[in-house]
Amino acid sequence: MKVTETKLKGCFILEPKVFEDDRGYFFESFNHKTFCEAIGQEVDFVQDNQSYSTKGVLRGLHFQHGEHAQAKLVRVLEGRVLDVAVDLRKGSPSYGEHVSVELTADNKKQLFIPRGFAHGFVVLSETAHFFYKCDNYYNKESEGGIKYNDTHLNIDWKISPEDMLVSEKDKNLPKHFNLLT
Template structure:
């Protein structure tokens, strides 16, 4: 597995070693021991989530606050998405900065997003199946978010704004950064 730390400390791109032949391919998508060694910390995932979305669907930018904060390991099973992580850690040197990574069913890349980040993605292909592991259980009372088009973030979502499809909940998220502790 190739592991690359992004410009945001603790946020990693993981690329599995893929074995291909005339029958198809095989790769190990997750190995707890190898994963923790690669990122230099112990993370215990307790919940897997999966979504199916059409082109232009933008989900995010979401986070969990306080004791319900979540680290995530995200990947695409089918299709292509632009995945975005925003550093909201109050004492971080990269507070308010983001990384964008194209995750596809062809490149098999995964993104590890530590606690203290907002997360979102937009579907660039006709459809996409997206899966992610969380190291803490979801708690509705601790959810939060910031709008995808928050001016100070300057995120290029790779699609025209008129082509984006958002939930009603995501349309009314605040456009101000909120530090998470």
């Protein structure tokens, strides 16, 4: 597995070793020991989530705070998304910065997002099946978010705002990143 740390400390892109032949392909999508050694920390995932979305669906930017904060390992099973992680860790050298990674069924890349980050994605293909592992259980009272078009973050979602499909809940998230400081 190839592991690359992004500009955000503790946030990694993982690329599995894929074995392909005329029958198709095989790869190990997750191995606890290999994963923890690769990122240099112990992470125990306790919950798997999966979503299906159509082109233009934008989900995020979401996070869990306090004792319910979650680290995530995300990947695309079918389709193509632009995945975004935002560092919300006060005192971090990359606090308030974000990283964007295109995850596709073809490139099989995964993104590890540590606790203390907001996360979101937009679907770039006609449809997408998105899968992620979490190291903590979801808790409704601990959820938070930042509006996808926050001007401080200035995220290029690679899709025009007119083509975005955003839930009412996500449209009503706080408009400014600096509200979290």
